[in-house]
Amino acid sequence: MHDGDGNIELIIGPMFAGKTTELMRRVQRHKHAQRSCYIINYSRNSYQNQRLSTHDQLSLTANVSIAKLSEVCDEWRDYDVIAVDNGQFFPDVVGFCARAANEGKTVIVSALDVDCRETPFDEVCRLVPRAESVLKLSAVCMKCHEHDAFLTYRTIESNERELYGGADMYLAVCRWCYKQLTMSHVDAQKTSASTAAVVPNGAHGRIELIIGPMFAGKTTELMRRVQRHKHAQRSCYIIKYAGDTRYSEGAITSHDQRALTANVSVSNLHDVGDEWRKYDVIAVDEGQFFPGVAAFCSKAADSGKVVIVSALDADYLQEPFEEICLLVSRADSVVKLSAVCMECHNRKASFTYRTVKSDERKLVGGSDMYMSVCRSCYETKRNMVQTEKYIYSCVGINEGSYSECSPGPSERSSAGTSGVQTSVKVDEQNCTEPNTEAKKMPLKRKRNQMAVDTT
Known part of the structure; x- marks a missing residue:
């Protein structure tokens, strides 16, 4: 692949939805095609530090286990595919993924989109518009055992947002069960996770x-x-x-x-x-x-x-x-x-x-x-505008005198032969x-x- 053919694939959903399993499946597809894959694990993973692991104990060996993607440095450049598990916990995931995709890499990220309080993870929100594909998976409600679950409910007392755990700490629940569990914290504690919720007709x-x-x-x-x-x-x-x-x-x-x-x-x-x-x-x-x-x-x-x-x-x-x-x-x-x-x-x-x-x-x-544009054309146009700004600022022309938009066809031709380096x-x-x-x-x-x- 050459620069510009990179892309970001984002897999989101609640806990127990199979996000890491789906990431592994996609990685294996690339490996079958003889593409080299660089696997990044979150270092605070409580299952296995050097392996990506699912709740049902499927695993995939990671190349590196870190807390910030900046710690990877340039090692990922030697690979075709970059896979990032638990993307919601990496504070620099947006910049890293955009950078890798802009250099022609296929980037696969699995992440929670929201915490147990229904508050979105900011970095995942910022990654959604930068991704070429977004897949939201659902689990099966672990409360009523009937409906699709897209929310995560924490069953233990803690104010920490980043609290790593499995079924001992969390439930994947449907809309109605989440509402019932959060209506009264005291009642929620008294309710057994294995007891089916009574769901009124039409509530789903x-x-x-x-x-x-x-x-x-x-x-x-x-x-x-x-x-x-x-x-x-x-x-x-x-x-x-x-x-x-x-x-x-x-x-x-x-x-x-x-x-x-x-x-x-x-x-x-x-x-x-x-x-x-x-x-x-x-x-x-x-x-x-x-x-x-x-x-x-x-x-x-x-x-x-x-x-x-x-x-x-x-x-x-x-x-x-x-x-x-x-x-x-x-x-x-x-x-x-x-x-x-x-x-x-x-x-x-x-x-x-x-x-x-x-x-x-x-x-x-x-x-x-x-215009709707691909990643390569978007970056090319953005770099041309930035270069144009720089040139005009150097010669002292008023900022409002240059175009904030993309050049027209004739302007693109002249810009392409100007010899100006447009990369940023x-x-x-x-x-x-x-x-x-x-x-x-x-x-x-x-x-x-x-x-x-x-x-």
Whole structure:
């Protein structure tokens, strides 16, 4: 593989969902194809320090067991595939994985997406939009023994977030059982883990999250799922984002003009009221723009509704949307779709690139303002912009005089023959990403730049 063909594969889910087993399966596939694999184990693994181990004692020898990925240095460069287990515990996992993928490596990461208090792991949230593929696995509820489990419940008293253990400390539980266990801490302690919870009829709603870049077909996939429910005579409540009126004011519409009439068009889900309670299925398009969308979806799912959400997972700077991060951790299923790169027309595209100059995060547009691009093309374009900034700063030209977006076809031709080195050096000591405007921004930071998508 050459530089630019790298990718990040992220496997998430609760404990006992088989994340490490799935990582091992993928590693073995590469080994069968004679590809060299570098296995990284978290050093505080209580099972075996030098081996990746599953709860059912499957194991795979690790090349290294560490607490920070920066401790690996450059040894991984000699391998084709990099596998990282327990990714949620590595503070530098985002920068390391992006760096390895940008150098043509296949990077496979297994990680918890949320802790036992339903608080997402920030580094995993930041890794979701940087990954080409995201797979969320579920366990079987260890409380009611019937339903899919996507949450982890801690059965012992401890305030430590990083507390390594197995079935002696944790349960994988469904939405309803988690709610019952956390309603009263005292009652939860008195309840035996082996005693089946009494689940009322209709209590098992679910959240289905569809994410990806622009032009990946997210809205089209949402429409497809809604139609399946309609064929089964289930009532569907469609919520449209009021700020997107490009194609229609009363329907959610894809870029190829497929449309589905919405029940309501709002900018805030509070404006919906309780109307949704009359329906079986709730569909939310452009979920990234609704404040409180995670709480709304959880409330609806806890009421027994099937909730389908389509959303961008990140803006054009690859910074995740906080509400979508929360939804990833609360969703029963997560599907990340890809587009086809609109620059090289060859690879899968997992990123959105803005082609116009604007400092607004929320900027409604289609192919006139945005492109879906692959990792290689995204990095090339970003490096060209950084080089352009550097050149203009050296000659003293006003910062506002240069383009913040990608060059057009003619500009790319001239830029390609200018002899300017466009690569950006990486902080090798800390294994962080190249210096960009998106570098290490906290999830809770509110900015005013966003990309709208209807696919």
